[in-house]
Amino acid sequence: MVGATALILTGLATDAASAPAPLSEPLADANADVNVVKNAGFESGLAGWTCAGDSGATVSSPVHGGASALRATPAGQQHAECTQTVAVQPNSTYEMSGWVQGGYTYLGARGTGTTDVSTWTPDSGDWKRLNTSFTTGPSTTSVTVYLHGWYGQAAYFADDVSVYGPDGGGGGDPDPEVPGVPSGLAVGAATTSSIDLSWAPVTGATGYHVYQDGSKVLTASGASATVTGLAADTSYSFQVSAVNAAGESAKSAAVTGKTRPSGGGGGGGDVPKHAVTGYWQNFDNGATVQKIRDVQDAYDIIAVSFADATATPGEITFNLDPAVGYGSAAEFKADIQAKRDAGKSVIISVGGEKGNVTINSDASAAAFANSTYGLMREYGFDGVDIDLEHGINSTYLTKALRQLSGLAGSDLVLTMAPQTIDMQSTSTEYFKTALNVKDILTVVNMQYYNSGSMLGCDGNVYSQGSVDFLTALACIQLEGGLDASQIGLGTPASTRGAGSGYVDPSVVTAALDCLAKGTRCGSFKPSRTYPDIRGAMTWSTNWDATAGNAWSRVVGPHVHGLP
Structure with a gap:
């Protein structure tokens, strides 16, 4: 000593x-x-x-x-x-x-x-x-x-x-140069009191200053940050600068972000009482190719299809397909934000006909929650759609969704798109999952297509493509424990949108009136009405555009006009 x-x-x-x-x-x-x-x-x-x-x-x-x-x-x-x-x-x-x-x-x-x-x-x-x-x-x-x-x-x-x-031969600690101006500043997920920001890393920067309406509000060590303490339903201007020991760069170009209004509908977000959901195709399969900005205004929830699984069980990522015409990820993110600013919810869909994500352990549940929340922060997604068609484990999918809700908060938009067979009984894994997360669930848009005849809630068999098929199968979910506000009717937008099950848009509106008002029913009529029925869904906004927007022009105004 x-x-x-x-x-x-x-x-x-x-x-x-x-x-x-x-x-x-x-x-x-x-x-x-x-x-x-x-x-x-x-x-x-x-x-x-x-x-x-x-x-x-x-x-x-x-x-x-x-x-x-x-x-x-x-x-x-x-x-x-x-x-x-x-x-x-x-x-x-x-x-x-x-x-x-x-x-x-x-x-x-x-x-x-x-x-x-x-x-x-x-x-x-x-x-x-x-x-x-x-x-x-x-x-x-x-x-x-x-x-x-x-x-x-x-x-x-x-x-x-x-x-x-x-110099003793080891060289000196080099004096840094002032870093360049950050680029690619984008707004991500927002809550009623916070907004996520991200930007491109700057070479030589050791940190970043974030400015809100011209005043520095925080310093970040990486190329992202969350600005908190904001007022609900309010727009803010943000800029970011790069710093190191040599000094601070000029501020980036400004972007505008808006917080969520207080008390959103459904399971979170700004989803209206009666809502229309449409899947947007991140690929070209012969339908009209759209950018997010092109999605028809009738759609309240836009499900970006689809996320991609990684080699890590439960983990997802997103790869923007060059076929849809975006010049950069920043352009895609800007389109998402513009839709959100217009009051729409944009979510990432997981699964689809060919996609699958394995969630069958605590580790895979955590990987799903963390990676999904990461995509929400990166792209500005409002939530997630579960469109898994190859089997699910209700125990671990429930854990994954609960963990995601804990990360994202009460504004999370959570939707599901099970096949008809998946919702025939409350004992199925899909139905159990929906009931397990009922308190955070926005809507279940069951796919009333590619299924053939099925049982209705009255025990009778109904043929695909009829008003009775839509109402009697929705009745199973309504009597099985889901709230009317959590039920949507999923149908193809055109005869090319699915292998079978296309119905004229007038059949969709008739089924909605039957459930909400007790009118325009077929041979099956529910024992009571469900005026809070959430609405309808279609595959896809692209096929809708291909058919001259025939589905959304009829179903959209009808859903929004429900009591």
């Missing part, structure tokens, strides 16, 4: 009045002098530094410069010493300094070959500069630079350490 004792005695002999004044840049030849400390601002974590007993870590706040600083915490008999050995030249003078904050903090150098030096400060609530100098001996080629706190004292913070002098 000899070194520690010497330090504390030196500290006691130095008061504020006699402390050396902060130094400016070294007076030696600028061409010869370099900062021989590597990772001087801790922007690369603890690279180059060794902290005793794992006492050190990097933090994003507080920082003196850049986006990171050292935080070291004394514990027991160790005083959280962090060291770095630097290369120096013999018989040379070096100016040493560092910015510190927090508990007792010491800065020093040993192994100089002459007189080892140190300086210190007691507790400091603000950043304070420590500085000293040393001269190397005739055969000294390396020196150990150290920082440490003191036993029983609070953690200390350190940043921007420098040892300026002749």
Whole structure:
């Protein structure tokens, strides 16, 4: 403990009045002098530094410069010493300094070959500069630079350490250049009080400043951030700049984001009481190719079809198909935001005829929730549609959706599109899942197509394509425990939209009137009416466009006109 004792005695002999004044840049030849400390601002974590007993870590706040600083915490008999050995030249003078904050903090150098030096400060609530100098001996080629706190004292913070002098052969910590202006700033998911932002990473940036209506509101270490504390149903302008130890870039181009209104409908979001859902095709299969901006205004929920499974069970990703004509992901995201600004909900659909995601364990449930929420944040999706057609596990899918709801909050839009066979009984895995998540479920749009004849809630068999087929099968869900606001009728938009099961749009409106009002029924008439019936769904907005929007022009106004 000899070194520690010497330090504390030196500290006691130095008061504020006699402390050396902060130094400016070294007076030696600028061409010869370099900062021989590597990772001087801790922007690369603890690279180059060794902290005793794992006492050190990097933090994003507080920082003196850049986006990171050292935080070291004394514990027991160790005083959280962090060291770095630097290369120096013999018989040379070096100016040493560092910015510190927090508990007792010491800065020093040993192994100089002459007189080892140190300086210190007691507790400091603000950043304070420590500085000293040393001269190397005739055969000294390396020196150990150290920082440490003191036993029983609070953690200390350190940043921007420098040892300026002749290059000892190890090179210097290069002075960074001011980073470029961030590009690709986009608005992601929004709640009633927060908005997610993302942008393209900037080379050389160690952090980013986010501006809201011209005022800096937060600093981020990566290329995304969530602005919180916002008012509901309010538009805000955002910009972002890139920073490092050299300074701050100019601000990016501004984007506008709007928070959700208070008290959205259904299971979350802005879904209206009576809503129309349409699937948008992220591929070209002969139907009219659309961009999201082209989706007909009648659709309240737009399900982007489809997410892709990864090699990790439960995990999903999204790959924008070049066939749909987008020049960039940013353009796609901007279209999503424009629809959301118009009061629509845009969600990511999982599954489809050929797609499948395996969710059959706690790990895969977590992977699904985390990856889905990641896509919501990245693209601005309002939620997810479950269109799995190859078997599900209700236990683990329920866990996955619950975890997603915990991440996304009450604004999550959650829809399902089971096949008719999947909803024949409350004992099926799909029906059990729907009931398990009833409190966060927006709508189940059962696919009334590609199924043939099925049983209705009265035990009779009804043929696909009739009013009775739509109403008697919806009745099973209504009597099985789902709320009327969670029931939608899913039909193809044209004869080309599905293999079978197409009905004229007038059949859809008749079934809706039968369920909501008790009128226009066929041979089957429910025992009561369901005026809160959510609405209808179609596959797809693209096939609807191919057929001259015949489906949405009839079904859309009818749904929106329900009581």
